[in-house]
Amino acid sequence: MTENDVDASDTAPGTTHESAANEPAATGAAPQYGVGPFTIREVAILGAWVIAFVVSFFSVWDRGFQSVWTSGIDWILTIGVPTVAVFLIVLRRFSPDGIRRVGSLGVDQFASVAFSVSAVIWLEYIWSTVATVAPGGPWLTTWVVWVEFFAMLALVFFSVFAPFIAPFDEDFRARPEAPAHRNARAVRPVVARPRPEPAPVEDRDDSAPAADDDETGVVDPIDPYAPAPAAATDEQTWAPAYARSGYAPAEGPVDADPAASAPAPEPETVSHQPFWALVPVERDVVDEQTGQPLFRIGPTAWALVVADRGSSFVVRHDDGRVGVLYDVSGVTRG
Incomplete structure (x- = not known):
């Protein structure tokens, strides 16, 4: 039987790792002999445990009879858990389909831990x-x-150090391969948590208009929706038509509605004097070449108009995108 045959039988229904280990031909190794169903190492473990178990019923203290079994819960780790480990080693030989691990530990691993802890307590x-x-x-x-x-020290020797000492290491050679328990596998790598993506620009149309490097508008820190004055252009100063608080008309000669007092521009006349505009309802600002919507402006936020073509406005978004607003009806100028 080849090594691949071992892997197939190891995963076949009803086949256990222990039963495969009892078939020398399955691994290609020499047969392992022992005493009855037990190996030499397992017999040594049983002998050391019998001594420890019997002696545990004698008094531990010099004054008054008090064994480890009557000293509170001291018996659990001193003799109780080692007894469970030996029981599992015996059960493994008589019932290969029985308990094969304790948590993520195999039977031999559990026995090594149990004997080591007991030896430290003694x-x-x-x-x-x-x-x-x-x-x-x-x-x-x-x-x-x-x-x-010394009995527990012997059990530690036959469990922890046995894989490195002949002839006891024969118990651990040529064992069939088996997948590790989930808790005994290598840990997964830890990576940095990804930072949250910023919200799309379209979702921030109601934010205050930001000043671009090539623009002269300044955002009011108190009322971000109030249009702020621009720097002088061609010796003319532009002033907002609304005050900072509540959009009330600003003091001075500025009209509340410049569109009502100023003459309508000629159809072919283009004004590059920037101003703030507020539309009564949400409207699309589109790409001039393709006609595809770029962003929307609405009655909740002022939009910066960088060019007035009379029947349309050239509008700049706070992220730098520029498009054309063709429906300029009812627009309030700032």
């Missing part, structure tokens, strides 16, 4: 005792803590 018992005896204090613990510590 070492803490010993350390506390030595720290008490060193300055002349009494010896509080019994021989149990020493036996438990």
Whole structure:
């Protein structure tokens, strides 16, 4: 059977990784011998655990009988979790389709963690005792803590270091490939959050008209919708027809409606005197060449007219686009 055949059987319905591992021909490796259904490493783990389990029922403290099972919840990490790990190792041999992982950890990984944590806790018992005896204090613990510590240390050896030491490393060689658990896979790269895109210019028609570099208009900081005066052009000064507050007529000789007092321009006459215009309803400003709408102006915002052709206006948007307004009826000039 080839290596590809192993991958196919590994993913076939009803086939588990453990059952594939029990077939030496599937991996092309030499058969693995042991004691009954267990390997030499697994037998050593069972032996060390039996010693730790039996000794755990003896008293840990020198004064008064108190085993680890009667010391609150100390039994959970000292002997309880290691017992669960050994149980899973045994179950794996008798029921390949049973529990194969604990969370994102495989059975062997879970056992390595359980034995290591237990060994550290038993070492803490010993350390506390030595720290008490060193300055002349009494010896509080019994021989149990020493036996438990060395038993757990042996279990750490047969689980954590076994993959690097012969003949125990035979348990980990030629195992079939298997996809990693989701929590055990490599992390995804983290990228910078994209900045939000600015709103389209068309959605900002009601904003205050901005002054271009080649224009002389200045936006009023108090009332952005009020038309501001332009600089002098040809020794003539243009002034708004409306005051800053509430669009009331400005003081001075300026007419409220310049269109009513000023004579209508000749059809062919083009005035390049810029002024502000306010249309009564929303109207399209189109491209002069194609006739396609470029933007819209409405009664809520003043529009800058850069040229008056009489029957049409050349309008500049605050973003620099220039188009023609053909419907100039009812336009209020600023």
